[in-house]
Amino acid sequence: MTTANTPAVPRTHHAVVVSATGGPEVLQWTETEVPSPAPGHVLVRTAAAGLNFIETYQRSGVYAMDLPFTPGTEGSGEVVALGEGVDASLLGARVATATATGAYAEHFTAPADRLLAVPEGVDLAEAAALPLQGMTAHYLCRSTFPVEEGHTVVVTAGAGGVGLLLTQLATARGARVVTTASTEEKRELSRGAGAVAAVDYPDLAATVAELTDGEGAHVVYDGVGKDTFDTSLEVL
Known part of the structure; x- marks a missing residue:
């Protein structure tokens, strides 16, 4: 894994973790390990996460998920680490995606070939709502x-x-x-x-x-x- 120089990627971070299905009360803000990007994936420091109906289905159990899990398929932020085989030029890039894993967290992973570049001057929170x-x-x-x-x-x-x-x-x-x-x-x-x-x-x-x-x-x-x-x- 290749990481950006500053700031350092921490070993742990906070994430919303769902350990049992149910209502909004099952969304627990928890300290957990920062995920490591798989080959072909990147780690993104989260600026904002998009909220979509699919997360309510996952949380409530309508869509079966392996427990525990962190919701969130849509998000934006800065690429801070690269999995094997990812172009080094992506480090530090401002990106958004609709194919994130665990965007309800301070960091999330996503396939490098499914990232959208966010131009300077475009707010990352707005970018997270668009993909x-x-x-x-x-x-x-x-x-x-x-x-x-x-x-x-x-x-x-x-x-x-x-x-x-x-x-x-x-x-x-x-x-x-x-x-x-x-x-x-x-x-x-x-x-x-x-x-x-x-x-x-x-x-x-x-x-x-x-x-x-x-x-x-x-x-x-x-x-x-x-x-x-x-x-x-x-x-x-």
Whole structure:
């Protein structure tokens, strides 16, 4: 293992450790050994960790995990140690990733080939929130269905993490975005991200028909599923 010169990597650190499944009370801040990066992996000094629903499933036992474990697949920070075979130029790099192991800790490990470089001037805490939801939103509007200027785009759950980012990205590409959200507070948040209309779910079909003169949307990004599937097809 190759380590950065300063500051030294400690032998122990603090991490959130889950020793039994359950509610938030099973998340215990514990002193434990700093993990050593495997071949092809790096050790990152954590600046921030992303919080995602998968961690609640792991913590509660919905997704089976070997106990004990430290949650966290998304995080950012500075590379402070390298596993075998990793390019030495990564030492000291500012990075973010969605493939971390144990990001709910002062250090975490991640595959070197799954790191995202964080430019100077970009806050590491903001960077930690982007890899999973940000790359999902980017893929949806650039690859799943390439959004173009003039398109009408529908985003369900428009106030969620992916929904807010997808709305901003589609708007930046010149699209007109219509979103759904269950409360006025959420709808206002969605409008702030660029939605030309943010409505309650029962009002979606009429809103899209009015905005498009009955032609319908070019694409629907449906992040809800069963309850909205029929309407999503209807508004196309």
